[in-house]
Amino acid sequence: MPERGFMKIALASDHAGFKLKEQIKAYLKQKEFEIKDFGTYSEESMDYPDTVKLAARAVANGEYERGILVCGSGVGAMLVANKIKGIRATLCPDEYTADYSRKHNDTNMVSFSGRKQSINEVSHLLxxxxxxxxEGGRHQNRLDKISRIEEEESLQIDALTKVYCIIGNPVKHSFSPAMHNAAFKKxxxxxxxxxxxxTELEMAVRGIKALGICGASVxxxxxxxxxxxLDEVSEIARMIGSVNTLVNKEGKIFGTNTDAEGFYKxxxxxxxxxxKNIALFGAGGAGRAILFALFYYAKPAKVFLLDTDKEKQKSLKENIDREFLSGKHKTEIKLETIEKDAWSKIKDKVDIIINATPIGMEPxxxxxxxxxxxxxHGCTVMDIVYHPHKTRLLQYAEERKCRxxxxxxxxxxxxxxxxELWTGRKAPIEVMRRALEEKVYSSNAL
Structure with a gap:
């Protein structure tokens, strides 16, 4: 039993639990705990949600450290308490539950049966x-997931709610709603x-303007x-020839590309x-954004571009050369297109390997x-495939002691x-990461 006065405890019951609640109250007062009784105060018939919600809210907001509930079976009171965000209530029929509901679940409310349990039994369990x-440790991750479920289910929408969206075809697979909604809630x-x-892209952009949608992913x-x-396009988006982000600036739609900077980050x-010497596999859309990012945000020593499609390789190299050798960003760059057959000749010169192809993606x-x-051995390997989380390439890289x-x-x-573009606020990165990881797990990608 804790030291005297160690906790502030909230009590609540219905008429069927009134007698046992009074006995519990007397028992705890002997131990000099600080008690708040939220009712009921007689055996007159009443509805347990009316008292239980008061005690549960007092525990959830930190006024009281623990809560003890009693109703006829204990079940109804527990169900009500668990509807309150932040409450982890348990039934308590035996010693094992009393012990492990605390050790593993950090329960902050406990519920007893006024019809089936005696004060002698309950006092021992208490x-x-x-x-x-x-105990914390591995159990905290599970409680964090429970908290995130509470956050997801507590979304409130009203006339002042700002709307953001993703547009594409298809979009049902997108992980972005989970990530951004978690950030908004946090x-x-x-x-x-x-x-x-x-499917009707021009109409969709007009709809974003007309409806006042604040921003969109593409x-x-x-x-x-x-x-x-679009009304305006950022320099990096123009260079890449691709937009993945829209910002509605008072009816003017600005487009940019955060894929490139997101990769670089x-x-x-x-x-x-x-x-650094970098080998980039893939000259498609993703490879294009990554290659522009490498030269726009950094100064690699040399980039080797590999793709089975020689025309794509050639076209992308010409685009890069035009922008960085003779364009506004005139600078010295080293970009070489090579075939996979030549990999053995250059691999020991490479510091970073990037896979920008769909190879290794589910299924x-x-x-x-x-x-x-x-x-x-010991280089850095990045795979933009995220489904599965750890691709075969990354598994191999780990075996080779790579970062x-x-x-x-x-x-x-x-x-x-x-x-951050949409809200002007610093993003809650770890909240967004957990939301993405949960989506990956739930899609059986790991």
Missing amino acids: DIWLSTEY EGINAVYVAFEV TIPHKINIIPC ALSLKTEVNN DYNFSILTLEEIP IVYGIDMLLYQGVLQF
Whole structure:
């Protein structure tokens, strides 16, 4: 049993639990606990939600450290308490539950049966429950997930709610709503992020203006074709020829590309990029954004571009050369297109490997752009594929003692940049990361 006066305890019952509640109150007062009785105060018939909610709210807001409930079975009171955000209430039929509901679940309310349990039994169980400490550790991750479920279910929408969205086709698979809604809730922003499957792109942009939608993410197949529909486009988006983010500036739609900077942020947090030799696999849309980002945000020593499509390789190199060798950003860059057959000749020169192809994505998770032996020992390997979380390439990289960068990190940081553009606030990065990771887990990607 805890020391005298160690806790402030809230009590509540219905008419069926009144007698036992009074006995519990007397028992705890002998131990000199500070007690608040939220009723009921007689055996006259009443509805248990009316008293239980008062005690539960007092515990949830920190006025009281623990709460003890009694109704006919104990079940009804427990159900009501668990509807209050922050409450973890348990029935308590035996010593095991009294002990482990505290150790593993950090329960802050306990519920007893006024019809089936005696004060002798309950006082013994309370001695255990009130004196047992929460163990934390691995159990905290599970409680954090419960808290996030509470946050997700407590979304309130009213006439002042700001609307953000993702437009694409398809969008049902998108992880972005989970990430952005978690961020809005964490920051207390009255906003919601929803998904719209769009086929008529020009009409959709007009709708964003007309409806006052504050911002949007853009995904396949619209990242390129949306550019002529916009009022203004950022320099990096113009260079890449792709927009993934819209901001509604008083009816003027501004487009930018946070994929590029999101990639760079994810990579640069794990390794230095300047003056490094980098091998980029993939000259498609993702590879294009990444290659522009490498030269726009950093100064790598050299980039080797690999793709099975020689025309794509050639076209992308020409675009890069035009922008960085003779354009506004005139600077010295070293970009070489090579074939996979030449990998053995350059691999030991490479500091960073980036996979910007879909190879290794579900359901083809057994595939990799490189074999185990083809990965240089101790380099940095980034795979933009995030489904599964740890691709075969990254598994190989770990075996080769490489530093690895997950695809989900690029997705995270492009979203972080979107959130900050839209709200002007610093993004709750870890909240957004957990939301993404939960979506990956729930989709059986791991």
